Amino acid sequence: MWPARITDGRLELRPLRRRDAQEWLELRRQNAGWLAPWEATVPASEGTAPMTFGQWVRESNRTARAGQSRPWVVTRDGVMVGQVTVSGITRGSLSSAAIGYWVSRHVAGRGITPRAVALAIDDCFGTLGLHRVEINIRPENAASLRVVAKLGLRDEGVRKAYLHIQGQWADHRTFAITAEELSGTMVQRLEANLARGTQAPSR
Numbered sequence: 001m002w003p004a005r006i007t008d009g010r011l012e013l014r015p016l017r018r019r020d021a022q023e024w025l026e027l028r029r030q031n032a033g034w035l036a037p038w039e040a041t042v043p044a045s046e047g048t049a050p051m052t053f054g055q056w057v058r059e060s061n062r063t064a065r066a067g068q069s070r071p072w073v074v075t076r077d078g079v080m081v082g083q084v085t086v087s088g089i090t091r092g093s094l095s096s097a098a099i100g101y102w103v104s105r106h107v108a109g110r111g112i113t114p115r116a117v118a119l120a121i122d123d124c125f126g127t128l129g130l131h132r133v134e135i136n137i138r139p140e141n142a143a144s145l146r147v148v149a150k151l152g153l154r155d156e157g158v159r160k161a162y163l164h165i166q167g168q169w170a171d172h173r174t175f176a177i178t179a180e181e182l183s184g185t186m187v188q189r190l191e192a193n194l195a196r197g198t199q200a201p202s203r
């Protein structure tokens with residue numbers, strides 16, 4: 001099941017490799033201010049030591065091989081532009097996962113993330129056979145709320161103090177879809193929604 005790649009026109013979702021270090025670190029450096037308000041942090045009580053890029057890639061691929069995650073870098077024309085990560089994959093009675101994402105500021109607004117997330121959801125349902133996928137978004141993240149609106153995910157309401165972001169526990173809105181709710185693929189649903197025009201979920 002891992003390594004796995006998904007190619008879709010100019011876009012590709014692929015695993016990170018240790019030799020990606022320079023390009024990855026430069027992309028992250030350029031986007032540090034853009035991403036900081038939305039990035040998950042680890043509470044000090046966890047006592048987690050920071051990892052080098054190489055350690056992080058090794059650990060990401062280990063959890064992916066164990067079937068717990070699908071950590072992809074997103075490339076456009078072979079150049080890294082962001083990340084889509086399927087995490088918390090739980091099998092059995094739950095058969096569910098969560099998806100997180102970001103895209104570089106210099107390519108924001110071009111529909112890269114909705115397309116990449118649609119591909120990842122289709123992989124969750126098609127390749128992994130999961131039942132449900134969720135996306136958790138801070139209520140003030142208008143751009144990310146547009147992503148789930150374009151995908152047509154169901155609003156499941158607010159989870160109080162759900163994730164640790166920028167050093168604090170932050171409320172999140174949860175959006176989800178089950179395989180049974182989807183007729184056709186997520187990519188087809190996205191394309192249909194975009195053709196129709198979408199409304200942002202109410203804030």
Ligand SMILES: CC(C)(COP(=O)(O)OP(=O)(O)OC[C@H]1O[C@@H](n2cnc3c(N)ncnc32)[C@H](O)[C@@H]1OP(=O)(O)O)[C@@H](O)C(=O)NCCC(=O)NCCS
Nearest residue numbers: 038101102103108109110111112113114136137143144146
């Ligand atoms: C949220 C995010 C992933 C959206 O990715 P994207 O590939 O730009 O998605 P879209 O192209 O569909 O654009 C989504 C919305 O971003 C806004 N947007 C458009 N161009 C933009 C730009 N140049 N800069 C910032 N935001 C822009 C618009 O509101 C757009 O909605 P619209 O298409 O209805 O106008 C991206 O803004 C991002 O990485 N933000 C920082 C990290 C983050 O918030 N991650 C998600 C945490 S839940």
